[in-house]
Amino acid sequence: MAETYQLFIDGKWRDGGDGETMAAVNPYNQEVWAHVPVASAGDVEEAIAAARRAFDTTWSKTSPGERARLLNKVADLLDADADRMALLETTDNGKVIRETQNQMGYAARIFRYYAAWADKMHGDVVPLDQKDTLDLAIREPYGVVACVTAWNSPVAILTNTLPAALAAGNCVILKPSEHASVTTLEVAKLCDKAGFPAGVVQVVTGAGDTGAALTGSKGIDKISFTGSPAVGRMISAAAGANLKPVTMELGGKSPNIVFDDADFDRALIGALAGIFGATGQTCIAGSRLLVQRGVYDRMVEGLAARAAQIRMGDPRLPETEMGTAANEPQFNKILSFIEAAKGDGARLAAGGKRADGPGLEKGFFIEPTIFADVRNDMKVAAEEIFGPVLSIIPFDEEEEAVQIANDTPYGLASGVWSQDINRCMRMMRAIKSGVVWVNTYRVAAPQAPFGGMKDSGFGRVRGEAGILEFMQTKTVFIDFSGDKRDPFSMKF
Numbered sequence: 001m002a003e004t005y006q007l008f009i010d011g012k013w014r015d016g017g018d019g020e021t022m023a024a025v026n027p028y029n030q031e032v033w034a035h036v037p038v039a040s041a042g043d044v045e046e047a048i049a050a051a052r053r054a055f056d057t058t059w060s061k062t063s064p065g066e067r068a069r070l071l072n073k074v075a076d077l078l079d080a081d082a083d084r085m086a087l088l089e090t091t092d093n094g095k096v097i098r099e100t101q102n103q104m105g106y107a108a109r110i111f112r113y114y115a116a117w118a119d120k121m122h123g124d125v126v127p128l129d130q131k132d133t134l135d136l137a138i139r140e141p142y143g144v145v146a147c148v149t150a151w152n153s154p155v156a157i158l159t160n161t162l163p164a165a166l167a168a169g170n171c172v173i174l175k176p177s178e179h180a181s182v183t184t185l186e187v188a189k190l191c192d193k194a195g196f197p198a199g200v201v202q203v204v205t206g207a208g209d210t211g212a213a214l215t216g217s218k219g220i221d222k223i224s225f226t227g228s229p230a231v232g233r234m235i236s237a238a239a240g241a242n243l244k245p246v247t248m249e250l251g252g253k254s255p256n257i258v259f260d261d262a263d264f265d266r267a268l269i270g271a272l273a274g275i276f277g278a279t280g281q282t283c284i285a286g287s288r289l290l291v292q293r294g295v296y297d298r299m300v301e302g303l304a305a306r307a308a309q310i311r312m313g314d315p316r317l318p319e320t321e322m323g324t325a326a327n328e329p330q331f332n333k334i335l336s337f338i339e340a341a342k343g344d345g346a347r348l349a350a351g352g353k354r355a356d357g358p359g360l361e362k363g364f365f366i367e368p369t370i371f372a373d374v375r376n377d378m379k380v381a382a383e384e385i386f387g388p389v390l391s392i393i394p395f396d397e398e399e400e401a402v403q404i405a406n407d408t409p410y411g412l413a414s415g416v417w418s419q420d421i422n423r424c425m426r427m428m429r430a431i432k433s434g435v436v437w438v439n440t441y442r443v444a445a446p447q448a449p450f451g452g453m454k455d456s457g458f459g460r461v462r463g464e465a466g467i468l469e470f471m472q473t474k475t476v477f478i479d480f481s482g483d484k485r486d487p488f489s490m491k492f
């Protein structure tokens with residue numbers, strides 16, 4: 001029987017105020033497998049008020065050591081529950097179990113990583129020209145943080161922000177995507193079990209309206225958003241009207257660049273990982289493969305042959321390599337991009353339609369699709385698809401590769417494949433993206449800062465940068481000169 005979930009507000013589990021719910025649909029068989037509440041504007045306001053109360057009365061007085069203990073406890077609970085959590089996430093968004101399992105372990109590591117930061121945000125004693133004045137630069141949390149997320153990897157995405165924001169001393173209200181809300185509610189259960197005080201971690205589920213009620217509220221002190229540039233713009237505008245700071249983790253159209261001198265087999269695997277890992281439904285997808293002429297035909301043929309062998313099927317089975325599109329609108333969007341590429345004259349080298357075959361009948365499956373001889377101005381190469389559709393673009397010279405790589409509004413990730421260290425260094429400098437992978441692709445670590453340039457966003461998650469994102473600096477001047485100063489001129 002489909003489980004019915006509840007909102008988590010002020011330490012209590014309860015239905016949405018208007019009694020409305022959304023169906024969680026399993027994209028593998030299109031069955032409704034859970035019901036998720038829709039938070040009303042009133043629920044959102046209650047959550048914001050509870051977060052403020054929790055921050056003022058309890059959480060801002062909680063020691064860093066205690067914050068670390070609670071975060072470590074969540075990590076332990078997540079590890080203990082990883083298999084079930086992975087299965088829930090796979091059921092919700094069709095991502096293969098081998099990756100969701102991997103992501104749960106990674107999420108627990110991020111909780112531990114930020115637990116360790118909680119008592120190390122010690123600020124600075126700043127040397128001044130005024131030698132009889134001591135200056136302390138103190139780091140403080142913002143207070144109430146809203147964290148709105150996308151559907152493709154709900155737990156991994158929320159762990160980009162939740163542990164860091166909590167370690168910094170903030171209260172957090174999570175708003176997951178309406179297309180995959182369940183595991184965010186499950187993480188809140190773990191936080192509840194770990195013993196976080198009421199109002200410190202809360203979840204309001206719902207669609208864009210719920211997100212807008214949250215991020216448009218003057219009661220929020222800081223917003224962290226992971227999603228599309230279109231919604232990012234709306235949230236930035238609302239936050240701007242309220243003068244609230246935002247972190248934006250947005251989309252990408254990342255170039256993965258293979259030079260003639262690359263280790264060919266490794267580059268081919270990297271290209272495959274870049275676009276067919278996570279069914280291409282990942283912000284860092286290497287969706288534009290730029291290949292130098294000397295290895296171009298071999299790469300197109302090699303990738304097409306390997307793509308045709310990708311095992312699609314029940315995403316819950318460990319042998320499945322590629323799962324479904326995560327939901328019906330996304331499925332239709334991907335197919336429409338495939339048709340646009342055909343219409344624009346790109347050469348179809350693999351896939352190109354809905355996948356069928358035994359076990360695939362009811363799922364939102366799309367064949368691993370490769371277009372060769374793509375021009376960078378074709379729609380398939382210019383816009384984010386968020387699906388298993390690769391555009392292969394040939395190039396001759398290094399400068400041309402840089403020009404094509406940067407000829408996009410996005411700047412999230414990129415890959416460079418070459419055995420010439422000097423070239424790798426030049427490329428690493430020349431590409432305008434927040435992440436550059438050299439002779440690898442789709443690698444992440446709790447310690448390594450991550451985020452975009454250009455339309456891919458601003459601000460960083462993970463690493464020290466990730467916790468600084470949730471803190472503001474207070475400067476304290478302490479004058480021990482004993483001087484009677486001129487009151488009509490500022491002291492510099």
Ligand code: NAD
Binds near residue numbers: 153452
């Ligand atoms: P989306 O922008 O449609 O939705 C993201 C979230 O915003 C959802 O929770 C949604 O309900 C909410 N939302 C919608 N309208 C809103 C509004 N007006 N105000 C406030 N909230 C609102 O994105 P999506 O389809 O869920 O996710 C796909 C996008 O996310 C892609 O562009 C992908 O690249 C990006 N993404 C980026 C990262 C990253 O770390 N940079 C990670 C994952 C996904």
